[in-house]
Amino acid sequence: MSEIRYDLITGKRVIIATERGKRPHDFNVNYEEKKNNTCPFCPGNEEMTPPTLVEIKDKKGNWLVRGFENKFAAVNTDLKSFEAPSLYKAEYGYGVAEVIVESPEHDVTFGSLSLEQMQKVFMAIIERYKKIAQDDKIKYIQVFKNFGARGGASLEHGHWQIIATSFIPDVVEKEVAGTQEYIKKKGKCPYCEIVKYEKEEGKRIISENENFIVIAPYASQYPYECWIIPKEHQERFEELKEENVASLTKILKTLIVKYEREFNFPPYNIVVHTLPIYDTRNYHWHFEIAPRLTVAAGFELGTGVYINPVPPELAASVLRI
Amino acid sequence: MSEIRYDLITGKRVIIATERGKRPHDFNVNYEEKKNNTCPFCPGNEEMTPPTLVEIKDKKGNWLVRGFENKFAAVNTDLKSFEAPSLYKAEYGYGVAEVIVESPEHDVTFGSLSLEQMQKVFMAIIERYKKIAQDDKIKYIQVFKNFGARGGASLEHGHWQIIATSFIPDVVEKEVAGTQEYIKKKGKCPYCEIVKYEKEEGKRIISENENFIVIAPYASQYPYECWIIPKEHQERFEELKEENVASLTKILKTLIVKYEREFNFPPYNIVVHTLPIYDTRNYHWHFEIAPRLTVAAGFELGTGVYINPVPPELAASVLRI
Numbered sequence: 001m002s003e004i005r006y007d008l009i010t011g012k013r014v015i016i017a018t019e020r021g022k023r024p025h026d027f028n029v030n031y032e033e034k035k036n037n038t039c040p041f042c043p044g045n046e047e048m049t050p051p052t053l054v055e056i057k058d059k060k061g062n063w064l065v066r067g068f069e070n071k072f073a074a075v076n077t078d079l080k081s082f083e084a085p086s087l088y089k090a091e092y093g094y095g096v097a098e099v100i101v102e103s104p105e106h107d108v109t110f111g112s113l114s115l116e117q118m119q120k121v122f123m124a125i126i127e128r129y130k131k132i133a134q135d136d137k138i139k140y141i142q143v144f145k146n147f148g149a150r151g152g153a154s155l156e157h158g159h160w161q162i163i164a165t166s167f168i169p170d171v172v173e174k175e176v177a178g179t180q181e182y183i184k185k186k187g188k189c190p191y192c193e194i195v196k197y198e199k200e201e202g203k204r205i206i207s208e209n210e211n212f213i214v215i216a217p218y219a220s221q222y223p224y225e226c227w228i229i230p231k232e233h234q235e236r237f238e239e240l241k242e243e244n245v246a247s248l249t250k251i252l253k254t255l256i257v258k259y260e261r262e263f264n265f266p267p268y269n270i271v272v273h274t275l276p277i278y279d280t281r282n283y284h285w286h287f288e289i290a291p292r293l294t295v296a297a298g299f300e301l302g303t304g305v306y307i308n309p310v311p312p313e314l315a316a317s318v319l320r321i
Numbered sequence: 322m323s324e325i326r327y328d329l330i331t332g333k334r335v336i337i338a339t340e341r342g343k344r345p346h347d348f349n350v351n352y353e354e355k356k357n358n359t360c361p362f363c364p365g366n367e368e369m370t371p372p373t374l375v376e377i378k379d380k381k382g383n384w385l386v387r388g389f390e391n392k393f394a395a396v397n398t399d400l401k402s403f404e405a406p407s408l409y410k411a412e413y414g415y416g417v418a419e420v421i422v423e424s425p426e427h428d429v430t431f432g433s434l435s436l437e438q439m440q441k442v443f444m445a446i447i448e449r450y451k452k453i454a455q456d457d458k459i460k461y462i463q464v465f466k467n468f469g470a471r472g473g474a475s476l477e478h479g480h481w482q483i484i485a486t487s488f489i490p491d492v493v494e495k496e497v498a499g500t501q502e503y504i505k506k507k508g509k510c511p512y513c514e515i516v517k518y519e520k521e522e523g524k525r526i527i528s529e530n531e532n533f534i535v536i537a538p539y540a541s542q543y544p545y546e547c548w549i550i551p552k553e554h555q556e557r558f559e560e561l562k563e564e565n566v567a568s569l570t571k572i573l574k575t576l577i578v579k580y581e582r583e584f585n586f587p588p589y590n591i592v593v594h595t596l597p598i599y600d601t602r603n604y605h606w607h608f609e610i611a612p613r614l615t616v617a618a619g620f621e622l623g624t625g626v627y628i629n630p631v632p633p634e635l636a637a638s639v640l641r642i
Contacts, residue, residue: 005540009499009511010492014540015628024583024639027544027614074620074628087518088539144619150471152618161619169624171331178330190330197408218409219326219335271623288622296617297473298465298482299395301609302592303490307336307395 002075002093003082004167013167015093017074040071041101041157053098054127056120064117065124066101072154073097074163096132096141096164100124106157109265110147111256113158118249121160122240128162129238133277138164140172140276143237148267151292168276175273176283183282191284192233194218203313207254207321211247214255216312216319222290223310224263224319226255229286237274237285252287254321259291262318266291323396323414324403325488334488336414338395361392362422362478374419375448377441385438386445387422393475394418395484417453417462417485421445427478430586431468432577434479439570442481443561449483450559454598459485461493461597464558469588472613489597496594497604504603512605513554515539524634528575528642532568535576537633537640543611544631545584545640547576550607558595558606573608575642580612583639587612 002017040048043062054067075095084090102121103113113121129141141164146152153159168176182190198205198215206214206226217227228251234240240248252270259268268291275283300306323338361369364383375388396416405411423442424434434442450462462485467473474480489497503511519526519536527535527547538548549572555561561569573591580589589612596604621627 007499007538007540008515009503010495011499012495012540012542013626014542015626016541016632017628017630018632024545027584027587085518085522085524085539087514140624142620142623144623146618150616152616163620165624165626169626171623171625174331174333178328178332182330193408194329197406201406203406217328218406219328219333220337221333221335269619269622271619273623290622295471295473297467298590298592299463299484301590301611302463302465302492302594303461303486304492305334305336305486305490307338309338311337311339 001080001082002073004091004093005084006089008088013170015074017093039106039155039157041099041155041159042106043104049099053131054100054124056124062104064104065120067098067124067128070097070099070161070163075165091166094137094166096135096138096162098128098132098162100128100160100162102158102160108158109256109260110145110158111253111260113253115246115249115253118253119242119245122245122249123242125160125162126238126240126245132162132164133238135164137166138277140165140168141274142169143272143274145270146267147269148265148292151267151269153267168279172273172276176275176279176281179283180281189233189282189284191229191286195229195231204316206316206319207251209247209251211244212251214251214321216315218312220308220310220312220315221306223293223308224259224315225288225290225308225312226315226319227286227288228252228255229284233284235275235283235285237272255289255319258319258321263291263293266293268292322401322403323394323416325412325414326405327410329409334491336395338393338414360427360476360478362420362476362480363427364425370420374452375421375445377445383425385425386441388419388445388449391418391420391482391484396486412487415458415487417456417459417483419449419453419483421449421481421483423479423481429479430577430581431466431479432574432581434574436567436570436574439574440563440566443566443570444563446481446483447559447561447566453483453485454559456485458487459598461486461489462595463490464593464595466591467588468590469586469613472588472590474588489600493594493597497596497600497602500604501602510554510603510605512550512607516550516552525637527637527640528572530568530572532565533572535572535642537636539633541629541631541633541636542627544614544629545580545636546609546611546629546633547636547640548607548609549573549576550605554605556596556604556606558593576610576640579640579642584612584614587614589613 005014050069055063056065057063075093143162145160204216214226214228271288274285326335371390376384377386378384396414464483466481525537535549592609595606
């Protein structure tokens, strides 16, 4: 069972994933990846994971992409009731957690996948996204990829994650509300404005193609952070058409290959930002991507303000493609 | 020079520390500590750091605790003007960044310091805090300790940091505003309520002495997170009396020793939460401490919601002293 608990003073949510309750010796403080264990994501080991939910196969019937429930889910679909201690507020941690394995090959990095294979990965993600969105208890679906132990990946074999929650998370709510605020004041979508401005100024632009632009955002929180933004105003990632998936994977692959080369296969995160399900407000979906080169520490934890030692203008000049 | 930039959509601040601008090869992706270099924090190497600002000496005249400006400061005291690109908002990154070296010994961990030495560290921190607070351009002073490379410490030799900013950071503002809100609704300080409730319920209490209580907070964001809260209502850390410093160091040392033993010297952060300077609102200062056993990854970056695999009730039963 998992609980959503609220901080008494700030109201900040946290998910306490009770079933994963770990004693000290369960934490591998050295974060080293275990290379010798049998990988549950490799073909032939399907019985080590929950049943297949989505699958894209080759002509011989072998899977190329495979999705299933996360065995160590942070949220649960079985509803149980429980009571918070009288002083505090908490809710049942309802939600959906799934994994999409991006290739049958254990050792291939995301940057080395073929464009065709990458497209299959996104088609599988979108298929699951649309399925999960049918559950009316779900308010937001977070799609992301963690790479590397220090990027939060607990298994080496390349994969994506989907975590769907019964609430709109703070970061998402702030972005969507901020977008409405900007439109109200200026009459234009702020992401469309960024696309236009960054193309003109040129200092923080990294790459572009027909449908997408990659920039180092003006207020980058992390060194070498990048955003991939659709050039046309599009609200939802899940409404991405197949022909645009091709164009997205092309620009994403180029960026990831650049990261892999410049930083010698650094840990990184790719995070999809999209409009909450059923939300009728305006938004402009995009990807936020950051190699994990620095550590958020005491100052960041205490203040919420990130110190970024790399100005995005420098990041853009290094990453420019 | 450093800049405070604002995200166009959410208004979120970030400090771009331009002078630290690092090219890719400057990032040590393996985060390994360099053990063979000369340590600028060791006695005899004082000329490697900026001049001494605070010093506590032994009878022979050797320093036991030493403080100075941070050579790689995230914020600057020299004021320069600059212009943000027309679409965006930014400010000059005014502030003060200092380091307090907690012992002349390079290898001693914080948990192994004598209580007397720990008290000297806090007396030096408080002295510098009060001095920095006299600058009327400063609004908040963040005091913290990073331990271990994965805790964000860039040097091994034990030290604390002070970063003072020209603004009240979001996390701090939310806590202080949340405290006012709670008092308005319930007529009581929420931290005082937590102290009372946790003592009664007992499930999340770790240790207490005459002046302080240690708890695993109900909505712990990190596994084995702990708060040290003064039992009496006290607004400001910097007004801590010398006799209470003794009692604080005693309970803090016990906790850090417990972390060191249970998790084999894990990386961790100690973060002071206190009322902003000149702020006339009500608050209850405390320490927030967390070993860094997990990595905030795609879900946390995208949503702002932390997944904690250790219920604080379990954390308390493991850490109970």
